[in-house]
Amino acid sequence: MRIGVLTAGGDCPGLNAVIRSVVHRAVTNFGDEVIGFEDGYSGLLDGRYRALDLNAVSGILARGGTILGSSRLERDRFRAACDNAKELIEKSGFDALIPIGGEGTLTAARMLTDAGVPVVGVPKTIDNDISATDRTFGFDTAVGVATEAMDRLKTTAESHQRVMVVEVMGRHAGWIALESGMAAGAHGICLPERPFDPADLVKMVEERFARGKKFAVVCVAEGAHPADGTMDYGKGAIDQFGHERFQGIGTALAHELERRLGKEAKPVILGHVQRGGVPTAYDRVLATRFGWHAVEAAHRGEFGHMTALRGTDVRMVPLAEAVTELKTVPEWRMAEAESVF
Numbered sequence: 001m002r003i004g005v006l007t008a009g010g011d012c013p014g015l016n017a018v019i020r021s022v023v024h025r026a027v028t029n030f031g032d033e034v035i036g037f038e039d040g041y042s043g044l045l046d047g048r049y050r051a052l053d054l055n056a057v058s059g060i061l062a063r064g065g066t067i068l069g070s071s072r073l074e075r076d077r078f079r080a081a082c083d084n085a086k087e088l089i090e091k092s093g094f095d096a097l098i099p100i101g102g103e104g105t106l107t108a109a110r111m112l113t114d115a116g117v118p119v120v121g122v123p124k125t126i127d128n129d130i131s132a133t134d135r136t137f138g139f140d141t142a143v144g145v146a147t148e149a150m151d152r153l154k155t156t157a158e159s160h161q162r163v164m165v166v167e168v169m170g171r172h173a174g175w176i177a178l179e180s181g182m183a184a185g186a187h188g189i190c191l192p193e194r195p196f197d198p199a200d201l202v203k204m205v206e207e208r209f210a211r212g213k214k215f216a217v218v219c220v221a222e223g224a225h226p227a228d229g230t231m232d233y234g235k236g237a238i239d240q241f242g243h244e245r246f247q248g249i250g251t252a253l254a255h256e257l258e259r260r261l262g263k264e265a266k267p268v269i270l271g272h273v274q275r276g277g278v279p280t281a282y283d284r285v286l287a288t289r290f291g292w293h294a295v296e297a298a299h300r301g302e303f304g305h306m307t308a309l310r311g312t313d314v315r316m317v318p319l320a321e322a323v324t325e326l327k328t329v330p331e332w333r334m335a336e337a338e339s340v341f
Contacts, residue, residue: 001032003298004049004094007066008040008073008101008108012124012138013279014287016060016067018100021291023057030299035094039069040101041108045081047091061284064277078108085115096298098291100124102136103323106306110319113304120297121306121319122290126275129173132322133308137287142169142274143180149270150184150217157215163205163257163265167250169274170221173328176274181219182337188216189337190253192223193329197230198253202260209263218257224249231256289314 005022007015019036026032034052037043050056060067081088096118099109102125109121123130126142146168157164166186168176174191181189188204190196205216226233233252254267279287290307293314297305305316 001026001030001095001299002093003032003034003096003098003295004037004044004092005034005052005068005098006037006040006044006100007068007070007124008099008105009070009125010102011065011070011275012102012126013064013141013275013277014137014283015065015070015100015124016057016063017137017279017284017287018122018124018291018294019052019067020057020060021288022098022295023052023054025292025295027054030295032295035092036068037092040071040105041073041078041081041099042071043069044088044092044097045073045077049092061288062278064279072104073108078111082111082115085112085117089117094118096120096303098122098294098298102127103130103326106130106319107323109306110304110323113319118298118301118303119319120294120303121322122294123306123308123322124287126176127170127173128175129326129328130322131325131327132306132317134311135286135309137279137283137290138275139175140282140286141277141280142176143183144280145274145277146176146180146219146270147183149268150180150186150219153268154184154215154217157217160264161214163216163218163254163261163263165218165220165250165254165257165265165267167220167222167248167267167269167271169270171223172326174221174224175327175329177219177221177224178329178333178337184217184219186217186219188218190218190220190224190249191329191334192221192225194334195225195227195230197227198256198260199230201253201257205257205261205263218253220250220253222249226253 126138128139258265
């Protein structure tokens with residue numbers, strides 16, 4: 001069998017672990033040929049790929065990023081390619097394609113499946129927002145990075161009697177903010193799933209200062225937004241890939257708190273540092289398991305499916321199930337977090 005693999009969308013700790021696992025399982029156990037498409041779906045459409053053998057993936061288990069490169073693709077160009085799926089397959093001659101990516105990548109994988117391309121998907125996103133799987137690799141690493149940052153910021157906040165507003169990733173799902181905020185003992189957490197009122201945060205900070213705790217750390221997801229009429233904050237434009245350009249809620253909230261409190265408030269935007277670097281042991285293991293099961297599914301002919309963690313087991317689920325809706329933070333998880341504020 002000739003297996004193609006690609007990584008698309010944003011980079012994520014653990015991508016290389018999946019690539020390595022696919023190659024090891026395919027080459028060592030099945031005698032397959034593996035090719036890696038460069039720069040995501042654009043490499044697939046352009047026929048840009050290279051051979052991946054055991055030497056090519058040696059030493060990449062702990063590397064961040066992706067050795068294949070990644071990119072996002074305009075929707076119109078991708079739709080046109082799906083209309084010529086047979087030509088797409090013949091150009092590279094693959095028998096199975098394993099795309100590794102998040103919601104956008106898996107939606108594209110479903111479109112390829114519907115067009116007749118033999119696809120087995122592997123979910124990845126640090127946001128942990130794919131509904132068909134309990135966990136995605138990269139999430140554990142991102143939470144660890146954000147938690148360590150807030151642990152460090154607490155000491156400087158306390159030393160200077162400041163409010164620190166830490167913005168973490170999470171466009172439409174606040175899982176990183178929720179879990180890193182809980183792990184770091186943040187004094188406030190703002191999620192995309194529930195509009196917040198700055199007055200509540202002002203009250204929290206004032207009560208802390210009244211008790212002699214003259215600092216506070218607020219963790220806010222990049223997609224969080226204030227309730228209507230509570231704070232001046234507008235929506236951003238939509239980019240060419242259909243994503244909203246956020247206006248910088250961390251900075252805006254820090255300025256608003258400083259204005260209302262009359263105390264120093266500093267924004268800290270963690271940004272892409274959460275997506276880079278060495279994956280945790282958990283993410284390496286999960287990524288390796290996903291790669292192993294993707295190859296197995298390809299040999300069973302179980303196309304149109306993706307790997308998913310259910311409990312402690314890796315199962316195959318339909319791609320259609322994976323992209324129906326995003327997995328957002330439920331109310332009961334928010335209640336758990338609020339209980340320790």
